[in-house]
Amino acid sequence: MFCMNCGTKLPDHAKFCFNCGAKVPDGLGDGEAASVAPEEQVPDTKTPVTEPQEESVPGSHFTILGKYKVELPRGTAVYNQLWAPFNREGTRLALLARHEIRKHLKEHTVENPVEFSAQVLAYCMSACGPLFEQAVDLLIDHDIDYVTKKDLWDRLDDSVKSTDLVQAMLADQAAIEDYEKDLAVEKQADKASWRGGGFGIMGAITGTIKASMMNTAQDALSSLGRSITGNSYSDRLENFIRDRSAKRNYPAMACDFISTICRFDLFTEVHRLLVAECDLPEASFETDKADSRRKNLLERFANGKIEEEDVFKGLCSCLEITGNTLPVYKALLELEPSAARDVFQMAEAEGEELDLARSVWQTYMKNKNVGKVFHFPDWVPNFLSRPFYPVAGPAMLLALLIELRDLPQMFRREESPHVDIALAAGTYWIPADAADVSFWGMDSEVLLELEKPEQTDWAAHDVHFHLVQFTGAAEAWSNGIREKKLREAQEALEAGDKAHALLAFQLAAEMGSAEAAWQAGILQARSGQQDEAQWSAVEAAVLGKKDAAWVLYQYLKKKQNEQCAAYRRLAAKDAQELVAQGKFAEALDWYEKLVAEGDGTACFYIGQMAEQGQGMEEDKDKAMAWYEKAKSLDCEEAGTAIGALAFAQGQQWEERASAETGEQAMADWQQAWQSYQQALAEQHPGADEKIRTIGLQLGKAMEAQGESVKALDYYQAALAQGSQEALLEAARLCVDPRNETFDFQEAWHLYQKAAEDAETEADEEAVQAEWDSRKALVPLEERVACLTEAVADQMADAAYYYWGEKLSNPLENAMKSYGSQAGVEADEVVVLGDSTHSLFWGKGEEGFLITEDGQLISSLGTKISLDELGPVAYREEELVATISGTVLARFKGQSDEDPVFCGLLNEIVLLLHPRRGDTGQIL
Numbered sequence: 001m002f003c004m005n006c007g008t009k010l011p012d013h014a015k016f017c018f019n020c021g022a023k024v025p026d027g028l029g030d031g032e033a034a035s036v037a038p039e040e041q042v043p044d045t046k047t048p049v050t051e052p053q054e055e056s057v058p059g060s061h062f063t064i065l066g067k068y069k070v071e072l073p074r075g076t077a078v079y080n081q082l083w084a085p086f087n088r089e090g091t092r093l094a095l096l097a098r099h100e101i102r103k104h105l106k107e108h109t110v111e112n113p114v115e116f117s118a119q120v121l122a123y124c125m126s127a128c129g130p131l132f133e134q135a136v137d138l139l140i141d142h143d144i145d146y147v148t149k150k151d152l153w154d155r156l157d158d159s160v161k162s163t164d165l166v167q168a169m170l171a172d173q174a175a176i177e178d179y180e181k182d183l184a185v186e187k188q189a190d191k192a193s194w195r196g197g198g199f200g201i202m203g204a205i206t207g208t209i210k211a212s213m214m215n216t217a218q219d220a221l222s223s224l225g226r227s228i229t230g231n232s233y234s235d236r237l238e239n240f241i242r243d244r245s246a247k248r249n250y251p252a253m254a255c256d257f258i259s260t261i262c263r264f265d266l267f268t269e270v271h272r273l274l275v276a277e278c279d280l281p282e283a284s285f286e287t288d289k290a291d292s293r294r295k296n297l298l299e300r301f302a303n304g305k306i307e308e309e310d311v312f313k314g315l316c317s318c319l320e321i322t323g324n325t326l327p328v329y330k331a332l333l334e335l336e337p338s339a340a341r342d343v344f345q346m347a348e349a350e351g352e353e354l355d356l357a358r359s360v361w362q363t364y365m366k367n368k369n370v371g372k373v374f375h376f377p378d379w380v381p382n383f384l385s386r387p388f389y390p391v392a393g394p395a396m397l398l399a400l401l402i403e404l405r406d407l408p409q410m411f412r413r414e415e416s417p418h419v420d421i422a423l424a425a426g427t428y429w430i431p432a433d434a435a436d437v438s439f440w441g442m443d444s445e446v447l448l449e450l451e452k453p454e455q456t457d458w459a460a461h462d463v464h465f466h467l468v469q470f471t472g473a474a475e476a477w478s479n480g481i482r483e484k485k486l487r488e489a490q491e492a493l494e495a496g497d498k499a500h501a502l503l504a505f506q507l508a509a510e511m512g513s514a515e516a517a518w519q520a521g522i523l524q525a526r527s528g529q530q531d532e533a534q535w536s537a538v539e540a541a542v543l544g545k546k547d548a549a550w551v552l553y554q555y556l557k558k559k560q561n562e563q564c565a566a567y568r569r570l571a572a573k574d575a576q577e578l579v580a581q582g583k584f585a586e587a588l589d590w591y592e593k594l595v596a597e598g599d600g601t602a603c604f605y606i607g608q609m610a611e612q613g614q615g616m617e618e619d620k621d622k623a624m625a626w627y628e629k630a631k632s633l634d635c636e637e638a639g640t641a642i643g644a645l646a647f648a649q650g651q652q653w654e655e656r657a658s659a660e661t662g663e664q665a666m667a668d669w670q671q672a673w674q675s676y677q678q679a680l681a682e683q684h685p686g687a688d689e690k691i692r693t694i695g696l697q698l699g700k701a702m703e704a705q706g707e708s709v710k711a712l713d714y715y716q717a718a719l720a721q722g723s724q725e726a727l728l729e730a731a732r733l734c735v736d737p738r739n740e741t742f743d744f745q746e747a748w749h750l751y752q753k754a755a756e757d758a759e760t761e762a763d764e765e766a767v768q769a770e771w772d773s774r775k776a777l778v779p780l781e782e783r784v785a786c787l788t789e790a791v792a793d794q795m796a797d798a799a800y801y802y803w804g805e806k807l808s809n810p811l812e813n814a815m816k817s818y819g820s821q822a823g824v825e826a827d828e829v830v831v832l833g834d835s836t837h838s839l840f841w842g843k844g845e846e847g848f849l850i851t852e853d854g855q856l857i858s859s860l861g862t863k864i865s866l867d868e869l870g871p872v873a874y875r876e877e878e879l880v881a882t883i884s885g886t887v888l889a890r891f892k893g894q895s896d897e898d899p900v901f902c903g904l905l906n907e908i909v910l911l912l913h914p915r916r917g918d919t920g921q922i923l
Contacts, residue, residue: 057081059349064332064342068312070319079283080350082138082274083267086131087351090263092406093127095358098255099410110245111238114176117169120250124165124257125153131262135270142278152269159265165253172244179240283323290322294331301335311335319346329356330363333395340395341429344402354406357399364396374424377442378566381538383556384531388440392424401434412436418462427471435461441468450474465510467542482511489516498523509536514543514574521548541567546574546590553597568594572601579605584615600633604641611645620649643682650675650690669698677717692723699729708739719750727754728767735774737782744778745786748908776911780854780867783909787850788830790904798897802832810834814849814859822857824849833889833901848879848889854909858888866909874902 057077062070072080101120110116132149139147153160160166274280297314300306312335318328325347332343347353364370373392391397404411404419412419418436425443432451439448446468450456453474458464470478489504502523508516521536540548549571556564572594578587588609594602607626610619624645630638650672657668673694680687695718702711712733718726731750733741751771758764775783788803795801802810807829811819814834815826831850848858854866870883879889879902891898 062342062346062349064312064316064339064346065336068316070316070346072320073284075281075283076285076320078281079271082271084349084351085134086267086270087263088354088406089131089134089351090259091351091354091358093131093262094255094258095354095407096409097124097127097258098251099407101254102251105250109242110248110250111242113172113241113245113248114169116245116250117165117172117248120254121165121169121257124254124261128258128262128266131266135266138270139273142274144273144277147273152266155269156261156265159261163253163257163260165250165257168248168253172248175244176237176241179237183237285323286321287323290318291324291327294318294328298331308335325350325352326356326359330359333360337393337395338427340393340398343395344398353402357402360395360399361403364399374422374442376422378563379538379542379570380422380442381534382563383559383561384534384538386420386535388420388422390422390424390442393426394428397421397423397428398431401431401437404437405433405435423468430463432456434463437462438464438466439468440466447471448474450477453477459507466539469512478511482508482513482516485511486513486516489519498527502527506536509539509543512543514540514545514548517543518545518548541570541574544574544577546571546577549574565599568597568599569601572599572605575602576605579609579614584609588615598633600630600635600638603627603630603633604635604638607638607641611641620645624649639682640684643679643684643687646675646678646682647684647687647690650679650687654690654694666701669694669701673698673714680721688721692718692721692726694718695721696723696726696729699726703729703733708733708741712741724754724757727757728770731771732774735771735778737778744775744782745789747774748786748790772912775908780865780909781852784830784850784852784854784866787904787908790908791831791901794904795897795900798901800834800891800897801901802834803830807832811849814847818859818861819849819857822855822863824851824855824857828852846890856888860887860889862886862888866905867911869910871906871910871912872902874899 057074059080060072060074060077062072064070101123129149132152135152136147136149139145271280271283275282293314297306297311297318301308301311312332315328315332315335319325322328329343329347329352332339344353344356347356370390370392374390376388376390389400391400400411400421408417418438420438420440422440422442423446425445427447427449428439429449430439430451432455448465448468448470449472450458450470453470454477469475485504485508489501489508492498492501492504502520505516505520505523509520517536517540521533521540524530524536525533534552537548537552541552549567553564553567553571556567572591575587575590578584578590588606591602591606595606603626607623607630609615610626611623612618624642627638627642627645631642653668653672653675657665657672660668673691676687676690676694680691695714699711699714699718702708702714712730715726715730715733719730727750731747731754733739734743734750735747736742748771751767751774755764755767755771758767791798791801791803811826811829811832814829814832815824819826819829828851829849830852832847833849834847846859848856848862850856850866855863856866856869857863869881871881872888873880873882874891877891877898878887879891879898880887
């Protein structure tokens with residue numbers, strides 16, 4: 001049978017509708033079918049008889065972002081309908097209990113944990129009462145009329161016993177009693193105060209059940225406010241009891257008790273009875289499978305293996321089989337915040353929206369994400385008081401609105417239940433059930449989409465809008481309201497009805513009228529509402545009323561409030577309306593007035609007028625001067641304007657240079673270069689490419705004229721922007737001893753970078769070959785000096801290599817052992833290698849030294865010029881000359897250091913082609 005109200009298919013003998021809650025009329029579906037005419041009883045054999053298809057249960061079908069489908073099985077949809085009120089109300093009661101008990105504990109000290117636990121238990125069970133009544137009603141509606149509230153509590157006896165709250169109470173009682181025995185304190189009379197009324201486990205449960213049946217939740221809550229004194233024991237016992245109390249998280253235990261008993265265990269018991277006796281479809285979940293799928297999807301997406309669309313489809317499939325939807329909802333919101341409306345709608349169908357909202361909001365607030373994603377603009381008045389809830393993103397807003405609706409005790413102040421919400425840039429959906437809230441746009445890009453804008457009396461709901469724009473169906477609606485209310489306000493003013501005029505102006509201001517906000521402020525000021533008048537002036541200034549911004553600037557300037565600069569900038573921005581209207585002279589007068597006050601934004605707008613020839617002759621140089629002045633006065637927009645204008649000027653100089661020859665062309669190219677450099681400093685798009693191209697071009701031109709220093713400057717600027725060719729040209733200038741720019745160490749670094757940046761292996765080999773050939777032209781002394789610097793830089797922590805100040809003691813031993821015999825003075829040695837680091841250094845034939853003129857002397861008796869040596873290799877802890885095969889030194893135990901040194905020696909100093917013409921191979 002089907003519901004007469006909404007059409008939902010219902011099981012036989014159902015007494016109410018799962019979907020809308022409507023009662024099923026008595027007799028509908030009971031007994032035999034009503035008699036029908038014979039012709040109606042015999043089907044037409046000519047027409048195929050089709051069985052009526054089972055209609056889907058409302059809440060079975062959802063769509064996210066208009067394209068991702070969720071199709072819940074019938075059993076799951078029916079389960080969600082029954083579960084939703086228990087889930088929603090259980091969550092609300094649990095969170096409220098935690099809040100109330102936490103608030104109570106701020107004002108009261110727990111002196112007796114057993115008695116306090118019992119009182120918390122009484123409060124929790126009393127708070128659960130309405131849900132137990134609802135459970136009984138649900139069962140009666142399905143003809144299960146033999147189950148009472150007490151029966152349900154009895155069925156949940158084991159669940160209650162296993163809760164942390166009850167377990168803590170029992171543990172505390174046992175511990176205190178044991179401690180008293182240890183102290184040998186007579187307490188028989190005192191025990192009665194704990195056990196009286198049955199504070200054993202069954203007595204406690206029985207007593208609190210009676211309390212929950214006889215008292216309201218408020219009665220139980222008020223009992224928490226009693227002073228809990230207990231009896232007077234020894235100081236040690238009192239300290240012991242208080243220490244145990246301090247370790248208990250009563251708010252969390254109360255929250256968990258209600259959530260566990262009411263949300264889960266109670267409904268599980270009720271659903272089991274309904275399935276067993278009323279032929280309801282069973283719900284089947286594969287939660288573990290869904291959890292694993294969700295984790296895999298998110299991990300693969302994070303690693304770039306799948307696209308966002310694949311993740312959405314996969315998460316939707318998880319929702320169809322999981323019994324733990326909250327992690328999936330959160331994953332969807334993190335993946336795409338704009339899906340908030342759809343996700344919360346799915347959560348609402350199973351009563352999970354409050355739990356989801358709480359989770360989203362806690363993540364937003366507790367993880368300190370507020371400061372990362374939300375920033376108040378500089379115009380938010382520090383001279384007026386108004387507490388805001390800052391919100392960034394549609395998911396955060398819906399979470400807050402749900403909490404304001406379901407947990408007003410936690411989010412609304414008693415003295416002023418109206419809430420102000422500050423919105424960062426984004427598009428937000430406002431549900432029609434929003435109430436007692438004002439939405440404030442903190443960015444020019446705050447867009448609101450309203451549910452049923454024309455059918456909802458927002459003002460009656462005490463919902464107001466400030467500094468926002470509307471989109472969708474709300475856009476035309478807001479425009480109509482604005483024009484209508486402006487007319488009403490003017491008519492009311494003419495009729496002398498200032499009260500009506502003020503209300504109309506305020507509503508027009510909410511719809512985006514700067515003039516209406518300004519006029520509202522004037523009326524408020526005249527009636528003595530000074531704070532309200534200033535807030536209206538702020539709105540007018542932000543919406544574009546320059547006079548409002550100027551008045552606020554003057555007011556704050558007199559008070560020496562640093563925020564005056566923000567309103568001076570607003571006064572400049574608001575005057576752009578004059579430019580748009582072609583009132584250039586009036587706009588220029590306004591800007592010059594602000595420039596006299598030191599406003600950079602006004603300088604910026606004058607620069608724009610000069611650049612575009614608005615109200616004055618077009619003058620790019622004058623515009624640039626104004627932009628630069630604006631930047632010096634901290635105008636944020638000025639840098640972008642400087643970059644764009646400089647780039648355009650660079651293009652003009654480039655065109656002129658292309659049409660010229662000789663010195664004039666060179667001068668024009670240099671002017672283009674300067675302009676592009678200025679554009680690059682402001683990070684203008686395309687400037688880096690121009691610097692690469694023209695820098696290389698001018699560098700070659702300077703090099704051709706013999707001006708190597710200027711050429712190097714151009715090359716370095718081009719290579720800083722990624723020019724590989726300029727990099728090599730700079731390296732060639734630095735490696736050539738004939739040039740004024742000769743710097744062998746810099747040349748080595750440049751060739752290293754060129755090899756690293758080479759696109760192909762062949763290019764890398766070509767760079768290496770060029771380096772090998774070019775360094776052969778550099779004096780050996782320069783190469784050795786570079787080697788010393790490289791060793792100091794790349795082997796700073798080496799244990800068995802010495803240079804500079806590190807040479808003193810090890811060098812003395814080396815000189816005694818073999819250095820003096822080779823005819824070398826100690827002050828000529830720049831690098832020493834010693835792998836034994838022993839008192840008898842050199843006797844094990846494990847070292848060498850290098851002099852500043854490029855001589856290598858080893859402990860094996862070898863002395864050779866590094867120019868004659870050719871490449872060396874590190875093989876099995878031996879330093880070997882690869883051309884001759886001569887062992888130069890042996891090493892012990894520092895294999896990580898030795899290959900590094902060999903590499904530096906080969907790369908910087910040694911030549912591939914010794915004088916005799918042999919070719920070595922670097923291994």
